[in-house]
Amino acid sequence: MPLHPNPPGAPVRGFERCVCSPPGGACPTLQSPMTNAELSARLLSNVIAFKHLQRERGTLRHLGLPGVDAFCLPGHPELSRAQQAFFHDPGALRDALPALTDFYLRLDLPGWRVVLLPGDTEGRRVLEDAGFAPDAVRSDTLGLVLGDVPDAPPDIPLESSETQDDMVAINKRTWGQLGGQLDVWLRPPRLPVHTLVAKEAGVALACGMARDVGDTAGIYMVATVPEARGRGLAAQVMRGLHHQARSRGMTAAVLEATPEAKPLYQRLGYRDLGAWETWGRTSR
Structure with a gap:
């Protein structure tokens, strides 16, 4: 069987620039902005x-x-x-x-x-x-070079979830029109993603997940239940996702945003990449 022309999960290459040192020295590869x-x-x-x-x-x-x-x-x-x-x-x-x-x-x-x-x-x-x-x-699309902003871990405890039950429940309440389409995330095997959930008294209030491709974390499914909005929980989840991404060696985070959520991401240092x-x- 021929190889897939665009294998899922393949790293994006070509983001390094070679800067040569003076004669006689090494020629290191430096990461450019x-x-x-x-x-x-x-x-x-x-x-x-x-x-x-x-x-x-x-x-x-x-x-x-x-x-x-x-x-x-x-x-x-x-x-x-x-x-x-x-x-x-x-x-x-x-x-x-x-x-x-x-x-x-x-x-x-x-x-x-x-x-x-x-x-x-x-x-x-x-x-x-x-x-x-x-x-x-x-x-709207946005991107963040993690090295451009200081590491700011969340101020509240966040739960790393091995399952997607809380994420699906929160996003169903946020995006009701999706209905049962989100249930695919509940099926085994375990998803190769990193999910964080903010809880209060055991109740899941906000969540988000990251999907690593190469050294880039894609951010998805960031949502807060209606009764907990306005408390900065989504920002805390994002800070947690960024903090974890750094620890995994990620250098960038990227996402698509609704117009309502775009200002949140820009406050966290994301660049507007255009629509x-x-x-x-x-x-x-």
């Missing part, structure tokens, strides 16, 4: 790896093509975020468009979308030439 484009690339790889976790435990379907990963949830055309294709290279996207179209239409999902990262002018051109147009709603756009065909 990460650009927003590099953080965006790390987020893309992390999101694809996270989608594969969903695929392994649920009904999410996947089509892997060179430089392209397509996911869908058959039977739920209303969940547009589940019917998305991601690409690493505009040329690969151009070559894959016929196969992508066939994949989604055979599953009766004409509303599928392609995700376009900020600043990708060539990818935009490929989509425009193929008759795609951007949706009005975009997804991810979703593009769909204007006509079949």
